[in-house]
Amino acid sequence: MATKLPKVPVVVVGMGWAGGIVSAELTKAGIPVVGLERGKDRKTSDYLMAHDELRYQHREELMQDLSKETITHRNNEKMRALPMRDYGTFIVGDGVGGAGSHWNGQTYRFLPYDFEIKSMTDEKYGHDKLGADYPIQDWGLTYDEMEPYYDTFEKMAGISGETVESYGKRSNPYPTGPMLKTPIMKMFEEATKNLGYTPYVLPSANLSEAYENPDGISRGACQYCAFCENFGCEYGAKADPAVTVIPIAKDTGQLDLRTHSNVTEILNDGTKATGVLYIDMITGEEFEQPAEVVVVTSYVFNNVRLLLNSGLGKPYDSKSNTGVIGKNYAYQVSSASSMMFFEDQEFNLYGGAGALGIEIPEYVGDNFDHADLKFIHGAGIRVTQYGNRPIANNVVPKGTPAWGAEFKNQSIKYSNSFFPVKSQGASMPYRYNYLDLDPTYKDAYGKPLLRMTYDYTEHDRELVKYISQKTHEIAEEIGADIIDTNDTQNDFNVNKDTNTHNTGGVIMGTDPETSAVNTYLQMWDAENVFVVGSSAFPHNSSFNPTGTLGALSYRASEGILRYLDEGGSLV
Amino acid sequence: MAEDAKSPAKKGSTRREFLRNSGLTVGGVVLGGALGSLLGGKEQVATHDVAPAPQLTVNPAEALQFFTPDQYRLTQAAAERIYPKDDNGPGAMELNAAIYIDHQLASPWGINSKEYMAAPFFEAEETQGSQIRILRKDLFLLGLKALDAYSQKQYDNPFIDLEPEQQDQVLTDFSDGKVPDISGVKSPLFFSLLRTLTIEGVYADPLYGGNKNMEGWAMRKYPGSRMAYVKEIQQDKFVELPPQGLNSHMGH
Numbered sequence: 161m162a163t164k165l166p167k168v169p170v171v172v173v174g175m176g177w178a179g180g181i182v183s184a185e186l187t188k189a190g191i192p193v194v195g196l197e198r199g200k201d202r203k204t205s206d207y208l209m210a211h212d213e214l215r216y217q218h219r220e221e222l223m224q225d226l227s228k229e230t231i232t233h234r235n236n237e238k239m240r241a242l243p244m245r246d247y248g249t250f251i252v253g254d255g256v257g258g259a260g261s262h263w264n265g266q267t268y269r270f271l272p273y274d275f276e277i278k279s280m281t282d283e284k285y286g287h288d289k290l291g292a293d294y295p296i297q298d299w300g301l302t303y304d305e306m307e308p309y310y311d312t313f314e315k316m317a318g319i320s321g322e323t324v325e326s327y328g329k330r331s332n333p334y335p336t337g338p339m340l341k342t343p344i345m346k347m348f349e350e351a352t353k354n355l356g357y358t359p360y361v362l363p364s365a366n367l368s369e370a371y372e373n374p375d376g377i378s379r380g381a382c383q384y385c386a387f388c389e390n391f392g393c394e395y396g397a398k399a400d401p402a403v404t405v406i407p408i409a410k411d412t413g414q415l416d417l418r419t420h421s422n423v424t425e426i427l428n429d430g431t432k433a434t435g436v437l438y439i440d441m442i443t444g445e446e447f448e449q450p451a452e453v454v455v456v457t458s459y460v461f462n463n464v465r466l467l468l469n470s471g472l473g474k475p476y477d478s479k480s481n482t483g484v485i486g487k488n489y490a491y492q493v494s495s496a497s498s499m500m501f502f503e504d505q506e507f508n509l510y511g512g513a514g515a516l517g518i519e520i521p522e523y524v525g526d527n528f529d530h531a532d533l534k535f536i537h538g539a540g541i542r543v544t545q546y547g548n549r550p551i552a553n554n555v556v557p558k559g560t561p562a563w564g565a566e567f568k569n570q571s572i573k574y575s576n577s578f579f580p581v582k583s584q585g586a587s588m589p590y591r592y593n594y595l596d597l598d599p600t601y602k603d604a605y606g607k608p609l610l611r612m613t614y615d616y617t618e619h620d621r622e623l624v625k626y627i628s629q630k631t632h633e634i635a636e637e638i639g640a641d642i643i644d645t646n647d648t649q650n651d652f653n654v655n656k657d658t659n660t661h662n663t664g665g666v667i668m669g670t671d672p673e674t675s676a677v678n679t680y681l682q683m684w685d686a687e688n689v690f691v692v693g694s695s696a697f698p699h700n701s702s703f704n705p706t707g708t709l710g711a712l713s714y715r716a717s718e719g720i721l722r723y724l725d726e727g728g729s730l731v
Numbered sequence: 732m733a734e735d736a737k738s739p740a741k742k743g744s745t746r747r748e749f750l751r752n753s754g755l756t757v758g759g760v761v762l763g764g765a766l767g768s769l770l771g772g773k774e775q776v777a778t779h780d781v782a783p784a785p786q787l788t789v790n791p792a793e794a795l796q797f798f799t800p801d802q803y804r805l806t807q808a809a810a811e812r813i814y815p816k817d818d819n820g821p822g823a824m825e826l827n828a829a830i831y832i833d834h835q836l837a838s839p840w841g842i843n844s845k846e847y848m849a850a851p852f853f854e855a856e857e858t859q860g861s862q863i864r865i866l867r868k869d870l871f872l873l874g875l876k877a878l879d880a881y882s883q884k885q886y887d888n889p890f891i892d893l894e895p896e897q898q899d900q901v902l903t904d905f906s907d908g909k910v911p912d913i914s915g916v917k918s919p920l921f922f923s924l925l926r927t928l929t930i931e932g933v934y935a936d937p938l939y940g941g942n943k944n945m946e947g948w949a950m951r952k953y954p955g956s957r958m959a960y961v962k963e964i965q966q967d968k969f970v971e972l973p974p975q976g977l978n979s980h981m982g983h
Binding site for chain 2: 384
């Protein structure tokens with residue numbers, strides 16, 4: 161039997177960026193918050209042994225324990241969904257800081273076009289550009305309305321970058337200047353300029369210089385040590401909820417942070433939540449935490465799963481095309497790339513940072529004409545330098561065997577002499593790509609796992625074909641000795657693709673028939689439940705999602721404070 | 732006498748023959764070293780009836796937690812073909828990849844402790860990842876057995892006694908799935924486990940038992956784990972730094 165705890169004003173489920181921001185904003189305003197996090201607590205000194213590729217990257221030290229919970233996947237409705245038993249494609253963060261601890265730190269804003277994608281596509285290309293099975297929709301607020309929240313997030317995290325004229329207008333420059341340019345970035349810069357493009361150093365949460373944020377948090381500059389992606393930053397140079405917003409929330413004395421606390425259900429009467437049920441993962445004890453407001457801030461998958469397992473909101477049904485929870489799941493399309501090998505040049509690729517790179521804006525959003533193309537939106541085309549760790553980077557020219565004498569020789573020969581011109585493409589929602597509950601598989605506590613029905617669409621395959629021509633053209637201009645271009649988008653493989661930019665399932669909008677939350681991320685069907693995260697994105701842009709997730713978290717915080725004051729629907 | 736067992740002149744006499752000749756059997760079953768010792772007063776015989784011991788090492792972590800000496804030697808031989816010694820430098824055998832593999836299979840990773848292992852298990856489509864009930868440590872040992880069985884079938888000898896080209900052919904057949912399933916598991920899955928572990932064993936931090944003396948890193952001019960590369964990443968010229976292991980961060 162669950163032990164019933166005293167009622168609190170707000171309970172926050174998950175302490176990553178969304179939970180951290182909401183907790184900081186609410187506690188600063190004097191509201192007591194209980195923060196429940198199923199992983200452990202973290203601080204920078206925990207990472208002094210973090211330059212360990214095996215433990216952190218290949219044994220997923222910072223990731224969720226799949227033995228307790230995973231997702232199931234099928235490419236389409238005809239298949240039987242099977243559990244993702246081991247990590248392959250997604251890595252799902254765990255612990256205080258969440259994905260904000262292991263992320264690379266690439267911190268973009270989405271485009272004005274993203275927020276009004278439906279209206280702008282219809283206006284320019286007519287109503288049938290994509291067809292009825294691609295439910296793109298406007299987000300319910302414009303870029304201009306989002307801008308102040310982006311600004312707040314960027315100041316809090318100290319984002320380093322340079323203004324891009326063809327993107328949405330900024331009220332302020334980036335708080336810190338752009339990251340350093342390495343020789344390979346300069347090669348991309350020169351080649352793309354020759355081709356008439358306007359390259360920019362990509363916006364980074366790795367901190368190009370020492371910075372003190374408006375909350376008074378001081379952090380040192382990035383050392384380009386090459387352990388960002390999958391790792392925690394021992395300097396605190398990488399913006400992480402555990403070094404920015406969560407310490408601020410703790411300092412107020414108003415945050416009651418409970419780690420190893422796994423929420424299994426949002427208790428509710430169908431129209432309002434009364435609290436949450438959680439299990440202490442160390443002792444197995446069960447607790448009921450009553451609350452005035454429940455803020456769901458875990459990863460995309462668990463946000464959706466918690467709602468479905470709690471009977472909150474109307475589940476999406478692809479047959480009747482009704483319901484909203486689980487709808488518009490989107491991913492990203494990153495297969496277009498040109499791998500380049502150099503015979504007589506070695507680069508210092510062992511060094512780098514998670515958000516060290518350079519990109520062109522010409523093929524994102526609607527920055528190019530789609531009239532004759534069978535897709536909308538586009539991709540960021542870029543060169544990055546994360547630091548080539550040796551287990552993960554044994555890249556050899558096409559046709560080289562995957563093991564043995566020739567493999568060893570080639571992989572060593574090119575170990576400091578390769579880099580790709582790669583891309584990250586937007587992902588449009590599709591009627592038959594969605595999330596629901598698995599009928600067979602359960603988590604460690606007996607609750608159904610989340611089932612993902614997802615494959616790349618014809619739209620995605622067209623995008624890859626088109627963008628790969630551009631990556632190839634740039635690689636040729638750079639002038640590598642060998643260029644291996646991939647122009648094909650294969651079927652989605654839960655064990656092979658590598659991108660953790662999952663979005664959707666609890667999407668925002670202005671119509672309760674087609675969205676689950678309003679633009680404050682307040683649930684239409686339960687006014688005291690806020691579901692915060694990239695689960696709110698109606699589609700996924702080509703940019704990394706955290707900037708937008710962070711901005712929406714600030715907007716949601718504002719909404720929660722207003723709700724605590726006034727009650728009722730905020731729109 | 733131990734030398735005799737290893738000497739080329741005696742290569743024809745198998746271990747089984749040796750044991751039979753030593754007379755150390757109970758009810759027709761050949762007894763191993765430990766039990767031989769327990770029987771008492773036969774210490775000398777007991778030291779003989781184990782296969783030649785792996786070389787004595789100075790690093791205390793260069794010892795086995797999981798493999799039998801036979802399994803260890805077979806793993807060394809197979810890993811060496813994945814990542815052979817060449818002009819670049821040492822192969823998997825000298826880099827202690829098999830020690831690394833031994834330690835990994837003995838760890839929680841060997842029993843899939845962080846994987847979702849709940850039933851039911853169904854055959855998966857290409858796109859759904861592996862759906863195997865068998866634990867990694869068991870799959871690896873079954874794979875080793877299958878390596879020997881297939882080598883015996885193709886070349887009338889255990890894997891370890893084959894010529895390098897024959898060993899490569901055997902591994903190619905495993906990798907291409909031309910080998911009968913291993914307790915229901917397709918042979919490429921075992922091969923992929925072997926390949927992954929070998930690459931990890933030559934390039935993981937030496938704290939895990941492989942990448943001996945960081946020579947795996949040195950071959951590819953990888954500096955290991957250092958705290959800053961601010962200067963190096965700005966240079967056009969390649970800057971070669973001697974590798975450092977995680978132990979260099981101890982005491983910070």
